[in-house]
Amino acid sequence: MSAPPRVVVTGLGMATALGLSVAENWDKARRGETGIRRLPDPADARSPIQAAGAVSAADRERIARAFPEAAAAEERRTLFALWAAAAALHDAGLPAGHTRCGVALGAGLGVTRMEDITRWLDPAGAFDTVRFGAELDRLHPESSGRHGHDRAATCVAARFGLDGGTATVTTACASATQAIGSAWRAIRRGDTPVMLAGGADSMIHPLGLVNFVLLGAAATGGDDPATLCRPFDRRRGGLVMGEGAGVVVLEDERHARDRGATVYAELAGYASSMDAYRATAPDPEGRGAAAAMRGALAAAGLAPDAVDYVNAHGTGTKLNDVAETIAIRSVFGPCAARLAVSSSKPLFGHLLAACGGPEFILTVLSVAEDTVHPTLNLTRPDPKCDLDYVSGATRHQPVRAALSNSFGFGGQNACLAVRKRPPAEGGS
């Protein structure tokens, strides 16, 4: 039986608070700029969350102009997915209507609009299901009463004529990373030679904004928005929400070579695990996270000393950052001391189900360009977080291979292993 094919990354697309192009995101990441700002909508003036990595109104207008038919009917996150998918396909030089390309996207929970509850309350304050059932056309356009989790993936497949099948992963913050991993497996199995994979999410609406406040996981301080997200810092106060999408084109290496595609890097391994600990907290020993990293290294055939960089989940919550540090130490042992680790979340916020998409893209670029972006706002390291988190400035260093971590609420962990693109046939 022949060995599974290598899987390479040939196209990148992003939509985040930093901008709508990969180049803009990468430039700003290297310069240490953040897209986290005060919430722009005056309706959110009294929200307990005052800052987020929201895609700017101008950029959302630009997306709406690009997809006018979708802008009127689709969720915000589906529009982000369409934009990032179009960019990734263009970057890869793949035409629309590629019948052997599948789609795998991570997606967040349904959008529940408070308007969809208040509108059908009767005078006594009870929800009138009879009137609701008769007035379904009045549901908010983004409502979960209209759209399932798989809306973004199916819209992308339909819009670009991708006939290789669709999959949607819903594992909270691990969703996009697991979607990319699932796509990697589909190509390795020979199910399809090309996959569009990543994630899209947005919870910037009233109920979405307070969700993480209710769970005690959000940074709600009155700090400067630009410094609110502080992974691994002793003053970290929780996650800062972001929105957007990150989508990549993955290909069977032979398929990419045959069509002369430019290869950024090889997606060499993927693994997942479960904490089986608590729904509300990660395993404090990081055992599940460590198992995912070990699994990804094993799948890639990489030894710990072959890895130079870990793009951490790095949420900026008290529990995650310590558990992830312990997990990295347990996986890399003595090699952890020379490992560069950084979190992308201070750049554009926590994109929730989508976070693994843009973070994987930055990981790929780190490997491709031997450059590690810094962890912003890390000025007073937590003594329990004792790795090299690349605080301060971008670092130019060899990055032979890297890991990208994502850990979901509930205890699902996922890790992707990236290494330098394979040498051309006939090369050394």
Added chain:
Amino acid sequence: MSERVVITGAGLVTALGGDRAATWTALGGDRSGAAPVTGFDARGFACRRAAQAAAPDAGALGVSPRDAYIMGRSNLWFLQAARAALAEAGLPAAFADGTDVGCFAALGMIDPLPDDLRAAAARSRGPDGAFDPDRFYADAYREIYPLWPLAILNNVGFCMAATCLGIRGENAVFASGADAGAAALIEAADVVSAGRAAVALAGGAAEAVTPLGLARWHRQASLCPGDGPEPACRPFHPVSGGVIPGEGAAVLVLEQETAARARGAKILAVVAGWGCAGGESAVVRAAEQALTAGAGGSLAVDLWIPHGEGATARDADEAAAYRRLWPRPDAAPPVAAFKGRLGHLGPAALAADAALAVEIIRTGCVPAAWPDGAGADAAPRLPLAAAGPGAAPRTLLLGVRGWTDAVAAVALAAGETS
């Protein structure tokens, strides 16, 4: 696949029964699970029927009331089906070290129950009765139970179910149409075949029927209107009636064949192939991929269990695909369909069909697609298998279709097939 993957356990919870045996027995009679919606007053909806499963008994599953709230009915059904599947496979109800045990599920949306948000919504209303964000942010949002955000993440309840089972290995949750069930089964088979997990659960749970969920059903499917006593859903009938939402869950236990045989497990079926496709001719392409995926060349199909949801246009599309797949009527397999009896279990549909395929292989019987007497007035669009004992199918092709045109097919074969 490098190693053959087999099914050694299959758990099923449906409107017709809390386990596979009860469902199978009921399918042998003339019952349909469809009935008027009981969980809330659905009189305003065009479709007011569903095949509703009995509420899961959290206490019997060892789940506390607090955890049961977060898990919701869907994930409790999943746990119930998983426990039954593990018991049949002769595996522990909870693994002591589940690092090499995987779990892959297809789940739907977890919709907020209006009562969870009603108090906050009421306090958020402005003078005009409309939602006022200032009031919501000021303090009304604090009326929401702090763990409510976990209860609407479908993966959190899934993780809690996995924790009950001691599972720590490879995993994923796919959503949210019937095609998601194929994604779960395929990835579970992949990790087992590749040796990334010694055992993997693969299955799904249907969405519980709620007001917001039923609203989405109306947008995503061509539903059967009304709530009368007439037969509601008749797949492949010329007047098929429309889709009936279904509730329940199904879970399969997958293992490498050599490992299963080595520990003396009974082989219920072999996962012989799969395919996924979208767009034009997706049903044909997915089926052809599934039937040629195995090492032994193209499989001959003894029974086709297509998606068969009861929506006229989509059933007709599958009927056309059938004639392309098997152009010679004398060589075409008979067809079985269960959504007329169990409702459309959405993300659990494929695993439910697989659990019933196991029974078909075991007994040689095929249940009737429609309740007894329903549709006797017209010939079906496809040659439905005669109810009862028949030709004892050994190779079955299952098909599912998502809410749009994402299609998947999975081939199952009797255990002794090499």
